[in-house]
Structure formats: structure tokens, C-alpha cells
Amino acid sequence: MLELVEVGILEEEDIEHATSATFNPNRCGFEGKGEIWVENILNLGVSPSKLIEIMKTRFNSCDGVILEGLGVSSICVYDDAADLKLKSRKKYYQRLTNILPGLGNAKTLTFDLESIEALNKISDLLVSLPSPFYNLKFVKLPWGFKESSISSALRNYLLGGSPKAAIGTKFPQNTMDYQEVPCCLTSQKFMLDEALATNVNDRASSSRGNSDFGLWCGHEVNPDFVGLLDLIITKYPETFEHFTTKSERFYTMKLNMLCTSVNDLLRTSLTEFNTDIITEYRDLFTDLQRWGFNVNWLLSHLK
Numbered sequence: 362m363l364e365l366v367e368v369g370i371l372e373e374e375d376i377e378h379a380t381s382a383t384f385n386p387n388r389c390g391f392e393g394k395g396e397i398w399v400e401n402i403l404n405l406g407v408s409p410s411k412l413i414e415i416m417k418t419r420f421n422s423c424d425g426v427i428l429e430g431l432g433v434s435s436i437c438v439y440d441d442a443a444d445l446k447l448k449s450r451k452k453y454y455q456r457l458t459n460i461l462p463g464l465g466n467a468k469t470l471t472f473d474l475e476s477i478e479a480l481n482k483i484s485d486l487l488v489s490l491p492s493p494f495y496n497l498k499f500v501k502l503p504w505g506f507k508e509s510s511i512s513s514a515l516r517n518y519l520l521g522g523s524p525k526a527a528i529g530t531k532f533p534q535n536t537m538d539y540q541e542v543p544c545c546l547t548s549q550k551f552m553l554d555e556a557l558a559t560n561v562n563d564r565a566s567s568s569r570g571n572s573d574f575g576l577w578c579g580h581e582v583n584p585d586f587v588g589l590l591d592l593i594i595t596k597y598p599e600t601f602e603h604f605t606t607k608s609e610r611f612y613t614m615k616l617n618m619l620c621t622s623v624n625d626l627l628r629t630s631l632t633e634f635n636t637d638i639i640t641e642y643r644d645l646f647t648d649l650q651r652w653g654f655n656v657n658w659l660l661s662h663l664k
Contacts, residue, residue: 371419387399430637467494468498480515483516498523499528586616590620593623614653626642639663
């Protein structure tokens with residue numbers, strides 16, 4: 362911290378504001394020398410959030426520009442400057458063009474703010490793509506997002522196959538009977554809603570009325586996983602073709618582990634993926650393969 366003060370990044374009073382825990386006084390004993398009491402030598406309880414806020418305020422006061430939500434691909438440090446190369450999020454947004462066609466049967470689409478803004482940013486890619494939506498009745502925008510902000514390329518992509526469809530922030534009454542398909546930048550929404558868009562009438566689940574477990578294909582599982590397992594076996598029936606175990610307890614445990622792994626992946630935003638996370642999930646899905654699950658469809662999402 363004092364080194365930061367020496368180079369002019371912080372001031373001494375900033376250190377005091379960022380220190381959230383102190384250890385005073387401290388007693389030191391030395392053989393044959395007796396004891397001494399010291400202060401302010403172990404004030405190591407620095408609050409990262411306070412320190413970052415102090416740095417941010419100081420940086421802004423010097424007319425600095427802060428870019429949030431971007432990764433750094435490389436840094437070149439010079440004597441008087443540093444050259445940072447930033448990772449563009451556009452390559453992540455491009456994945457939307459591969460995912461949205463799977464929702465082609467949807468009659469209503471609901472976008473969150475991040476997703477509709479992401480599509481706007483890749484409008485140059487949408488110009489050459491045909492609209493995959495031929496049954497669309499309504500596109501629901503996030504509250505506060507103006508319809509006029511939608512680029513012409515995005516509008517043509519969404520409504521080109523359904524010219525009579527409407528766009529707005531509230532559903533008209535005549536669309537309330539349609540299955541709503543949410544669209545957001547998380548793999549959970551895309552994977553599950555793709556299945557819902559084509560198999561919404563095929564979902565079925567059962568339980569014994571006990572909230573501690575659900576019943577799926579005659580096996581006890583976490584009740585929260587029944588619907589997910591229904592979707593998996595409908596969309597990817599090969600998952601369970603070679604899965605078997607003699608112990609009912611292990612059967613339940615493995616099914617729950619499969620669903621837990623899928624849920625963890627589904628809750629991970631596309632923009633959060635990096636090499637370490639992808640490697641971790643590959644190792645996890647490889648273990649599921651050893652248990653007899655065919656999860657090649659999961660592995661394909663990591664490419």
C-alpha cells in the first residue's frame with residue numbers, strides 16, 4: 362500500500378479509508394529483552410471494494426475512462442505507458458445467430474435488456490440472415506427500451522418471416538394464450554427455451570406429493586429436476602441409452618449430479634466463459650460420460 366503512495370496512485374489518507382480491520386495494540390516478547398507493545402504494524406484488513414472505489418474516484422477525477430464488462434487479451438508495458446488490447450464481446454454475441462433459429466416456432470419472444478442490445482450491436486451480421494420466425498405474433502421488449510432504438514436490420518430479422526407480428530413492452534390481450542419464450546444471454550434460457558419452443562406440449566412430470574423428492578421414470582430425484590430431466594430425455598434421448606446402475610440410491614445420486622451439472626452450466630452467462638471454465642466443464646462432463654451418460658450434446662456447447 363505504501364508503494365502505491367510512493368508512486369502517487371494513493372494518498373496516505375486513502376489507506377486509512379480502505380483499511381477495514383486493525384490489530385492494535387500488539388505485544389512482542391523477546392527472550393531476555395522483556396516485552397514491548399507496538400501499534401499499526403498488522404493493519405492488513407484492506408477492503409477490496411473500498412480500495413477499488415477510491416481508485417475509481419481518483420481515476421475519474423483525472424479524466425480517465427473506465428470500460429466495464431470487457432476482458433484484456435494482452436498488455437504491453439512501457440516506461441511511460443501501457444498498451445492494453447481488449448477482448449470484444451461481439452464474438453460472444455455472434456453465438457445468438459446460431460441459437461435463435463432454434464426458437465423458430467415461438468409465437469412470442471421476450472428479450473431482456475442485455476440480449477436486445479447485443480443483437481443491435483451485431484446488426485451488420487443480421488442483414489444477410491433470413492428471419493427464422495414464421496409463427497411470431499409478438500416481440501416483448503424490456504421495460505424502458507424504446508422500439509425506435511431497434512435497428513432496421515434487427516427488425517427485419519425478427520419480423521421478416523412474420524410481418525404481422527407486433528413489438529412492444531406489454532403483451533396485447535390477444536397474445537396471452539401463447540407460450541412465452543424468454544431470450545437472454547444465458548445458456549440456460551437458450552437451451553431450455555429451445556426445447557420448450559418445440560416440445561412445450563410434451564412436458565410431463567410426477568411426484569408423490571412429498572416436497573423432499575420427485576419421481577421421474579420410477580426413480581426418486583430432487584423435485585426441482587423433474588422438469589429438466591423431462592426436457593433432456595425429450596430433446597436428447599440418447600443421454601440415457603447406456604445409463605444403468607444396480608443401486609437405486611446411486612441411480613438417484615447420479616441423476617441429481619447430472620442435473621446439478623447442467624444447471625451450473627445453464628446459469629453461466631456466455632460472456633463469463635473463459636478457457637479455465639470451459640476446461641472445468643469438460644472434465645466434469647467427461648466424468649458424467651464414465652457414469653454412462655451420453656452428454657456429447659453438452660460438450661458441443663463448449664466448442
